[in-house]
Amino acid sequence: MTRRHGTRAILAALAALGAVLLSAAPAQAHGAMTVAGSRTFLCYEDGITSTGQIIPQNPACQAAVAKSGTTPLYNWFAVGNRSGATSGGTVGFIPDGKLCSGNSNYYDFSGFDVVSDSWPKTHLTSGATIQFRYNKWAAHPGTFRLYITKDGWDPSKPLTWADMNTTPFFSATDPPSVGNPGSINSYYYWNAPLPANKTGYHMIYSVWARSDSSETFYGCSDVVFDGGNGQVTGIGSSGPPPTTTPCAATYAITSTWPGGSQAQVTVTNPTTSTQYGWTVSWVLANGETINSAWNGTVAQAGSLATVTSADWNRVLPAGSSTTFGLTTNSTTVPTSISCQSP
Ligand SMILES: [Cu+2]
Structure with missing residues (x-):
């Protein structure tokens, strides 16, 4: 797998070819914690641009790139180690000072072991239950x-x-999990109480041990226990993205035929910050089906239609737009359509 793995072209091909290409994808592709966000994931989020290039703005992410290049960012989901006799190795397997890189033998992730007070951070409340996502x-x-x-951990x-x-x-x-593998929108999830009686800056260290092989995946998630509710700071050139912001969607029928139509939906980010992912939903007419x-x-649950962003069009810089298309067995334009990010 090369640095081009994460480009729009490859992601588009992955989405288009689905399981066919996935089955041929290198074994390096696994996953990483996204809530609370791991260093590799949040540096990817910090740096991803509309052209698919990853150019981090965060100083710690920049230091990571200076040490081990951008390949680990295009492969933010691949902080793994397969050299153990059994999976799940921790003390005595991952050397001190190399926890965040997992001493990875897929790529050089050593940049993510860099000591810095600038890493992106997720703000949480000690003792609260949150939904972790991986x-x-x-x-x-x-x-x-x-x-x-x-x-008393000394982060310096x-x-x-x-x-x-x-x-x-x-x-x-x-x-449980949602979404198809190979997408930034697919994840395992579980609810868990955060450790009680914690204050200030801490590290959540995640270890995903396969039960069907010796491979194990590692990640550092920088968190601050300050009464927060999942806000992320230190990513994006214009500051932290809000947890949920509205986007705008307009639905236009582009062609019709007896018993059906094709439509184009334009999704616009009306805010002054980059939006990372979008979900458009509307109520279908009676008997209407998306083909x-x-x-x-697309997902259809009863009369509710939901369309979530693809990997290659999920990042919307301030003021920008993207489109998706669909065909239905109806020629009805929905009377109200909503859009949320993320
Ligand atoms: Cu894997």
């Missing part, structure tokens, strides 16, 4: 274990096992 770039059976730093020094509570604060085996859709993933 991207499902490839599906595997196994167990996710979450570890937290001890009180390389992260070691002595800094960690080596008993997980939560583990989840084969949790096909492109440049987005």
Whole structure:
């Protein structure tokens, strides 16, 4: 897999060819925690541009690129190590100072071990229950274990096992997931209480141990226990994106035939910040069915139609637009259509 793996062209091909191409994809593709966001994921989010290039703005992400290049960002979902005799290795397997890179033997992820106070951070409330999400770039059976730093951790020094509570604060085996593998929108999820009585900056360390092979995946998620509700700071040149913001969608029928029509929906980011992902929904007319859709993933639940962004059109810089298309068995224009990001 090359740095071009993450480009719009490859993502488009992945989406178009689906399982055919996925089955031929390198084994390096796995996943990474997106809530709370891992360093590789948030640096990807920080740097992704509308042309598919990844140009981080965050100083820690820039330092990571300076140390180990941009390949790890195009492969943010591949912080893995397959050299263990069994999966799930921690103390004595991942060396001190190399926890965040997982001592990866897929690519050089050593840039993510860099000590910096600038890493993107997710703001959370100690003791609260949140929905963790772990991207499902490839599906595997196994167990996710979450570890937290001890009180008194010194973030100005390389992260070691002595800094960690080596008993997980939560583990989840084969949790449910949504979406098709190979997409930024597909993920495993589970609800878990955050560690109690924590304040300030801590590291959540995630370990995904496959039960069907010795491969294990690692990630550092920088978090701040400050009463937050999942807000991310330190990504995007114009500051943290709000957790949910409205986008705008307009629905236009482009052609009709007896018993059906084709429509184009334009999605616009009306805000002054980049939006990462969008979901458009509307109520279908009585008996209306969506027959096909492109440049987005369609779901129909009863009369509710939902289309979510594709990998290659999910990032909308301020003021920009993208489109998706669909065909239905109706010629009705929905009377109201809503759009949310993310
Ligand atoms: Cu995998």
